[in-house]
Amino acid sequence: MRALRSATFALVLCSACADSFLGPGPAQDHGAVFDELWREFDLHYSFFEFKHINWDSLGTHYRPLAVAARSNVELAGVLARMLGELDDVHVSLAPFGSSTSIRYQSRADTATTYFSPALVFARYVHAAQFNQTQHIRFGLATPDVGYLYLPDFRGTNWAAEMDTVLAQLSFARAIVVDVRDNAGGTYELAAALAGRFADRRRTFGYLRRRNGPGHGDFTPFMNETVEPAGARQFTGRVYVLANRRSFSTAENFILAMRSLPLVTVLGDTTAGASGAPIVRELSNGWTYQLSEWIEYTASHLVYEGLGLPPDVVVRTTLTDSQQGVDAVLERALTLAR
Amino acid sequence: MRRVAVLTAAGACLLCGQPGFAQLPVARAGDASASLSVSAGFSWNDRRDLSASPLLFGGHGGDFGLAAQRTLGHASLQFSLHGGARTLASSSNSAPATEHLTELQAHIWLMRRLHLQPIATDGLLIGLALESSAALSAHDYTDPARRVSHFVLGIVTLGPAASWRQTVHGGLATLEIATPVTAAVAHSYSAVNQQNSAVNLRVVSLGALRGVTSSLSYAPWKSQRVGVLYLYRLSALRYDDVQDVRLVSQSLSVGAVVRFGGAAP
Numbered sequence: 001m002r003a004l005r006s007a008t009f010a011l012v013l014c015s016a017c018a019d020s021f022l023g024p025g026p027a028q029d030h031g032a033v034f035d036e037l038w039r040e041f042d043l044h045y046s047f048f049e050f051k052h053i054n055w056d057s058l059g060t061h062y063r064p065l066a067v068a069a070r071s072n073v074e075l076a077g078v079l080a081r082m083l084g085e086l087d088d089v090h091v092s093l094a095p096f097g098s099s100t101s102i103r104y105q106s107r108a109d110t111a112t113t114y115f116s117p118a119l120v121f122a123r124y125v126h127a128a129q130f131n132q133t134q135h136i137r138f139g140l141a142t143p144d145v146g147y148l149y150l151p152d153f154r155g156t157n158w159a160a161e162m163d164t165v166l167a168q169l170s171f172a173r174a175i176v177v178d179v180r181d182n183a184g185g186t187y188e189l190a191a192a193l194a195g196r197f198a199d200r201r202r203t204f205g206y207l208r209r210r211n212g213p214g215h216g217d218f219t220p221f222m223n224e225t226v227e228p229a230g231a232r233q234f235t236g237r238v239y240v241l242a243n244r245r246s247f248s249t250a251e252n253f254i255l256a257m258r259s260l261p262l263v264t265v266l267g268d269t270t271a272g273a274s275g276a277p278i279v280r281e282l283s284n285g286w287t288y289q290l291s292e293w294i295e296y297t298a299s300h301l302v303y304e305g306l307g308l309p310p311d312v313v314v315r316t317t318l319t320d321s322q323q324g325v326d327a328v329l330e331r332a333l334t335l336a337r
Numbered sequence: 338m339r340r341v342a343v344l345t346a347a348g349a350c351l352l353c354g355q356p357g358f359a360q361l362p363v364a365r366a367g368d369a370s371a372s373l374s375v376s377a378g379f380s381w382n383d384r385r386d387l388s389a390s391p392l393l394f395g396g397h398g399g400d401f402g403l404a405a406q407r408t409l410g411h412a413s414l415q416f417s418l419h420g421g422a423r424t425l426a427s428s429s430n431s432a433p434a435t436e437h438l439t440e441l442q443a444h445i446w447l448m449r450r451l452h453l454q455p456i457a458t459d460g461l462l463i464g465l466a467l468e469s470s471a472a473l474s475a476h477d478y479t480d481p482a483r484r485v486s487h488f489v490l491g492i493v494t495l496g497p498a499a500s501w502r503q504t505v506h507g508g509l510a511t512l513e514i515a516t517p518v519t520a521a522v523a524h525s526y527s528a529v530n531q532q533n534s535a536v537n538l539r540v541v542s543l544g545a546l547r548g549v550t551s552s553l554s555y556a557p558w559k560s561q562r563v564g565v566l567y568l569y570r571l572s573a574l575r576y577d578d579v580q581d582v583r584l585v586s587q588s589l590s591v592g593a594v595v596r597f598g599g600a601a602p
Binding site: 022099210211279280281282285 | 383478
């Protein structure tokens with residue numbers, strides 16, 4: 001009996017000592033916040049080696065600035081400048097709640113594309129309509145060439161709406177799919193939409209994710225595949241229109257589409273934002289996102305920062321824009337004849 | 338952590354609060370050779386998993402348990418399954434992130450008497466504990482897109498276990514404790530998704546993983562076929578990796594136990 005009482009007392013003591021298992025809470029002074037962010041990027045960011053970034057050196061340079069910051073606003077500025085050195089549009093910092101986000105502005109962000117959806121639907125596409133949830137705007141560019149405009153791939157669960165759109169364009173000989181100025185969105189959604197044009201399962205690229213503390217620690221190559229999806233597939237000629245402001249998931253979509261046999265990509269090189277960001281948080285409540293994977297083309301080329309070149313280069317000029325001409329779409333319609 | 342002590346004290350009261358606790362005669366007969374118990378209650382969790390967040394998360398939720406015990410001569414084989422779903426909140430006022438934790442644990446304990454006495458007698462049993470747990474946490478970040486990421490922690494441990502059984506007020510009080518010596522851990526390096534679902538298994542020993550699993554239970558009227566069971570569990574885990582994990586969980590449950598075989602009540 002005495003032993004049981006002793007053991008019970010020991011259990012009480014044990015639970016009281018549970019705090020030692022949890023350890024102390026993280027410090028929240030500027031130096032600690034900087035160290036936490038620096039280490040998290042050190043553990044997870046995927047492009048240190050590809051971009052030849054000396055992260056230790058950047059840490060040495062920016063840490064004193066972070067420690068000397070006189071306010072959280074100044075600290076956020078220092079952290080954002082350090083993250084800006086990564087030259088990655090998928091890297092961002094949300095320091096003061098969900099309403100503000102500081103993101104690196106790439107050349108692609110500020111590129112002038114002269115793409116105007118209003119011009120396309122006013123001059124080139126007839127009987128234009130939105131699908132149910134207004135994710136897809138579509139119509140006829142010629143009596144037998146359909147046109148689909150996908151402004152982004154945000155959200156989920158609307159890939160099936162493409163089936164309805166394709167049903168209405170079932171008589172089309174060719175379809176133009178426009179992802180110019182497409183800001184990206186959900187990877188799985190883009191893959192499912194590309195599946196509406198797939199004739200069979202095909203590998204369109206490869207991924208490797210950071211999986212260890214070394215900057216070169218990655219998973220083996222994982223295949224990215226596109227396969228027939230949805231109620232029907234359009235397997236005729238498809239012309240995908242891209243430009244410098246086709247970002248991220250739009251680039252995944254283009255990568256998937258160009259693996260299909262009757263697809264031609266026209267326009268300009270894409271933005272080159274391939275990182276697939278993950279979100280994380282700091283102990284002071286700030287959140288940030290960073291690229292965690294490297295995406296490769298089917299030829300095992302990394303296109304981060306470089307973009308995906310089109311099969312047919314067509315650039316819309318200022319003159320085209322002033323004259324109300326969409327040179328990229330016109331070229332696609334010429335090829336579709 | 339104040340609730341840790343409160344709960345432990347509550348669990349201890351199940352034993353020590355009984356009047357005449359030390360004076361009762363020790364029952365030697367009436368124990369069954371097998372038993373099955375089900376229980377339900379509440380669980381309190383505190384956890385910090387650096388693969389998801391540097392913040393400490395705490396919260397509570399429902400807990401269920403299922404246990405079976407079979408006596409084989411001087412040895413006893415115990416199997417228990419318990420788990421539940423909990424909602425955890427960040428302990429930091431400046432970070433309103435939350436986690437939804439789903440846990441399932443399975444334990445197999447092979448115990449025997451030190452001296453060749455029947456299992457049914459009061460006293461100490463020692464043996465081996467094979468314990469496994471799987472936890473899936475859905476972490477709600479407070480970023481502008483309000484994203485949710487999923488993290489997995491799976492652990493299988495092997496280590497020594499000890500159990501003390503004592504008849505109290507005609508019921509059976511049992512204190513059990515186990516600690517891992519070696520373990521296999523599957524800890525997601527970062528958020529799990531379709532492109533990152535491969536399990537990365539790491540075999541570790543005491544240098545990287547320390548913990549304890551303990552429980553204090555009391556089943557009044559131990560000679561009856563069907564009885565009530567009060568159960569308090571405490572487990573703590575410290576896993577050192579590139580991204581450390583710290584877990585403390587407690588549960589307080591009430592259930593029923595059904596005994597089979599052995600002497601008739």
